[in-house]
Amino acid sequence: MYEFLSLKLNCPVCGKSLMDAEHLVDNEQSIKLDFEVKGKKNQIWLSSIYGSYNYTSEIDLPAGENVKLFCPHCNENITSDSDCLVCGSEMIEFNLDIGGKVSVCSRIGCKNHFVEFDDLSVALKKLYQEYGYSGKAMPRPDILKDPEIPKVDESKEIIGSGTHIQTYCPYCEKSLETDDQIKLIIINDKDETGYIMLSPYMNVFTSKSTIFLSEDKVVKDAMCPHCNKSLKVHDKKCGKCDSDVVKIKVSARTRLLDFYLCTKKGCRWHGLSDEDLYDIKMDDSLEW
DSSP: OOTTOBOOEEOTTTOOBOEEEEEEETTEEEEEEEEEETTEEEEEEEOOBTTOOOEEESSOOOTTOBOEEEOTTTOOEEOOSOBOTTTOOBEEEEEETTSEEEEEESBTTOOOEEEEESOHHHHHHHHHHHHOTTSSOOOOOOGGGOSSOOOOOTTSEEEOTTOBOOEEOTTTOOBOBSSSSEEEEEEOTTSOEEEEEEOOBTTOOOEEESSOOOTTOBOSEEEOTTTOOBOEEEEEEOTTTOOEEEEEEEEETTEEEEEEEEOBTTOOOEEEOTTGGGTEEEOOOTTO
16 A cells, blocks of 8 residues: 655754655655765755655765765754664654654665654544545546536547556566556666556556666666566657657557557656557646
């Protein structure tokens, strides 16, 4: 449950929110902090998705070094009294806006982290209110903004925003969904191999990965986790940024359709083949 939980953090010193809605990481608002490593100071935006280790920064963070994090509001160094049980480095502690704490290791590359709730029942109630009982809340069209309801072509099937789409490999035709996530093998721009987990709901762009993915960088390849075949295609490009795309299959009516996803991190373009557009229509995302 809550595979794509977005945590909202506050500074433990001044209590102000650390969230930045204008700077997205993993297609969600990020956690904005100042940092210092090996004498160099800069800003960093961490992913707010629990379990994701992605971030953006103007300078590279050297693996194995310890980093100091500072609140961008009060400029205080954020620390804690506990050490990492994995590598022995100091843990860094943030306050959760729903009550509790999130602790992360200060050593770059160490993935040790944990969440503690002040009152689990209160925290769960707030999570249900924000995310619903089945996970992340789905976008809903607001027809009140437009007094004229557009006419719908009833000859076309409409895949609406928030619709759960069944996805399959175009080669072995096995399901790509695991634990309410679309799971693919990926190779990043540093030739590291890992997994990416995508939301299976139409026009919900939340994702997380087991390896670092730079924002605005193209994923080198994406493969089926069952047959390991590459899903990249060479006869089609992203309709928004002209990057390479991958092809999967989605179910609609009684057949499988070709469905394309952009390989550029952060790009939200996706589309159907020209042939399928004659009888299938996708809702426009409210986030575009």
